[in-house]
Amino acid sequence: MARTITVAAAQMGPIKSVPNPGGKEPRDAAMKRMLALLEDAAAKGAQLVVYPELALTTFFPRAMLTDADEIAALFEPESPNGPSIVESPHLKPLLDRAAALGVDISIGYAERWTDDSGSDGESKTTDYNTAIYYAAASQSVLAKYRKVHLPGRTHLLPEGSAQQLEKYYFTPGNMGFQAFRVPARHQAICGMLICNDRRWPEGWRCLGLQGVELVLCGYNTSDYKPQDPGGVEEQTEMALLHHHISCQSGSYTNACFGVHVAKAGVEAEGAGGGLIGGTVIYDPMGRKVGETATLDDELLVATLDLDMCKRQKSTIFNFANHRRVEHYARIIEQVGVEEPPEV
Numbered sequence: 534m535a536r537t538i539t540v541a542a543a544q545m546g547p548i549k550s551v552p553n554p555g556g557k558e559p560r561d562a563a564m565k566r567m568l569a570l571l572e573d574a575a576a577k578g579a580q581l582v583v584y585p586e587l588a589l590t591t592f593f594p595r596a597m598l599t600d601a602d603e604i605a606a607l608f609e610p611e612s613p614n615g616p617s618i619v620e621s622p623h624l625k626p627l628l629d630r631a632a633a634l635g636v637d638i639s640i641g642y643a644e645r646w647t648d649d650s651g652s653d654g655e656s657k658t659t660d661y662n663t664a665i666y667y668a669a670a671s672q673s674v675l676a677k678y679r680k681v682h683l684p685g686r687t688h689l690l691p692e693g694s695a696q697q698l699e700k701y702y703f704t705p706g707n708m709g710f711q712a713f714r715v716p717a718r719h720q721a722i723c724g725m726l727i728c729n730d731r732r733w734p735e736g737w738r739c740l741g742l743q744g745v746e747l748v749l750c751g752y753n754t755s756d757y758k759p760q761d762p763g764g765v766e767e768q769t770e771m772a773l774l775h776h777h778i779s780c781q782s783g784s785y786t787n788a789c790f791g792v793h794v795a796k797a798g799v800e801a802e803g804a805g806g807g808l809i810g811g812t813v814i815y816d817p818m819g820r821k822v823g824e825t826a827t828l829d830d831e832l833l834v835a836t837l838d839l840d841m842c843k844r845q846k847s848t849i850f851n852f853a854n855h856r857r858v859e860h861y862a863r864i865i866e867q868v869g870v871e872e873p874p875e876v
């Protein structure tokens with residue numbers, strides 16, 4: 534039997550941040566749009582719908598918020614004994630409808646995790662940039678991934694610059710790159726990345742080494758930063774080029790499909806408010822399966838034959854036959870560049 538899965542990449546247009554980034558109004562409006570995309574995807578035969586990074590809110594790391602309540606409103610509280618993300622009023626309507634339609638969901642959100650891992654078993658809260666895979670068959674979260682590569686910084690650049698403050702808001706993920714099976718989808722081997730992760734071959738390879746067949750990745754990538762060289766058009770073109778290079782090479786060198794889903798368009802006036810589109814699916818040969826054309830809510834639906842991964846996994850990228858790990862120590866032992874001494 535063919536191991537096919539019909540996937541919908543649910544690109545979202547902007548979630549406007551005004552007047553209140555985490556407020557009820559933008560959340561309700563965004564949920565309506567996500568539900569409309571889900572209905573459309575299900576009508577087109579999708580078995581899995583993939584939404585962007587931080588899909589429930591505007592991409593708030595473009596601004597430095599300092600009010601604790603305002604920040605808390607952007608996060609989903611979770612802890613080992615509840616609350617749980619599946620019960621979040623901000624996400625439940627989507628998951629409930631997905632379960633009724635028999636459609637799986639992968640979606641990104643801001644997670645506020647509290648457990649007793651503090652010193653002396655004290656309560657400790659950590660904020661992550663997170664994605665989940667929700668399976669309709671079991672009505673449960675099959676897998677969770679916390680973004681490892683956080684771009685940007687903890688402090689503001691000079692006024693007029695586009696800001697990227699993920700290091701201010703989030704802690705790097707602590708779950709590694711864990712592939713997982715989806716039983717109801719022919720035991721598909723899936724993995725998740727979030728935005729900046731797609732630029733790092735290390736994460737892809739960790740998934741590749743687990744035989745990954747389908748990588749799911751939502752993103753918010755800015756189109757223009759006044760502090761960088763080049764005008765809007767030139768920078769946008771470059772941002773799209775680097776996005777495609779990263780996604781294409783990740784799929785090719787790990788012999789897997791990749792579904793990459795944008796939140797696109799202008800979310801906020803001022804520097805850094807614009808996000809690229811370019812939602813795209815690549816196949817294990819590195820070929821583009823399809824790409825969106827707008828900066829709005831737009832679906833990209835494709836039926837993927839997971840067995841297509843086998844050819845590359847058993848030939849040019851047969852890792853067991855060809856990898857030479859005795860020469861790769863530098864990759865895990867060294868972080869920054871160490872140039873050879875001058876001669």
Ligand code: CDT
Pocket residue numbers: 586684697727728729730732752753754755
């Ligand atoms: N959200 C996210 O990770 N954005 C980063 C912006 C980095 S600046 C090019 C990204 O890698 O797309």
